[in-house]
Amino acid sequence: YLENLLEKAALTARKGSIRANDLTEDLxxxxxxxxFKLTDALLNRNLTASLEAFQxxxxxxxxxxxxxxxxxxxxxxxxxxxxxxxxxCSYNQIAELSKQKDFVIRKMQEKSSRFSAQDIQVLFRKxxxxxISMKSQSKDPRLxxxxxxxxxxxx
Numbered sequence: 534y535l536e537n538l539l540e541k542a543a544l545t546a547r548k549g550s551i552r553a554n555d556l557t558e559d560l561x562x563x564x565x566x567x568x569f570k571l572t573d574a575l576l577n578r579n580l581t582a583s584l585e586a587f588q589x590x591x592x593x594x595x596x597x598x599x600x601x602x603x604x605x606x607x608x609x610x611x612x613x614x615x616x617x618x619x620x621x622c623s624y625n626q627i628a629e630l631s632k633q634k635d636f637v638i639r640k641m642q643e644k645s646s647r648f649s650a651q652d653i654q655v656l657f658r659k660x661x662x663x664x665i666s667m668k669s670q671s672k673d674p675r676l677x678x679x680x681x682x683x684x685x686x687x688x
Contacts, residue, residue, distance in 0.1 A: 537592060568600060572607040576644040580686035587682055597674040598667060604681075605660050612653045614638060615645035659684050 542551045571590060574582035590600060610633065617627045627638055648656075663681050666672045 536594075568595065568603045571600065572604055575604060575682065575685045576607060576611060576641075576647070578647050578686045580683065580688075583682045583686055584679070587678060591675065597678055598664075600678065601660065601664060601667070601681075605657075605664075608653065608656060608660065610637065611641045611645055611648065612657075614641040615648065615650075615653070618642060618645060656685060 539551070568590065571583060571586035574586050587600070610631070613631055614627055614633070617630055622630065624638065627642075628635070631638060633641075659681055663677045666677055667674050
């Protein structure tokens with residue numbers, strides 16, 4: 534994010550120097566976003582919101598592997614809660630088994646209806662493929678993440 538901000542300031546700087554005033558406006562307008570905004574959009578299967586959140590995270594310099602890790606963690610939680618819910622477990626049983634906070638359980642129960650068991654299996658496979666590609670191949674991680682986001686949010 535800072536690198537992009539400095540490059541922009543360098544291009545627009547007067548007399549070849551960058552002053553604090555040149556950066557203040559962009560720093561003040563920068564929207565902070567957490568990775569949870571991305572994971573929420575993905576679990577809602579909202580492509581537009583997911584891509585916007587991903588773009589903002591990139592601008593902030595969030596590492597791709599951290600984003601991937603957080604997406605995987607949220608999908609694991611969703612899958613567990615969906616499994617227990619479909620097995621007929623009560624809310625209290627799910628809370629005890631998952632050791633998650635109430636708001637997480639409620640959120641995952643609401644979002645779980647957007648995913649079939651097969652959807653979840655396919656997405657776990659895609660997450661693994663992206664992880665392997667990022668760590669062992671010279672593929673563009675931005676492109677890998679954009680494809681993953683598109684896979685999460687079918688039309």
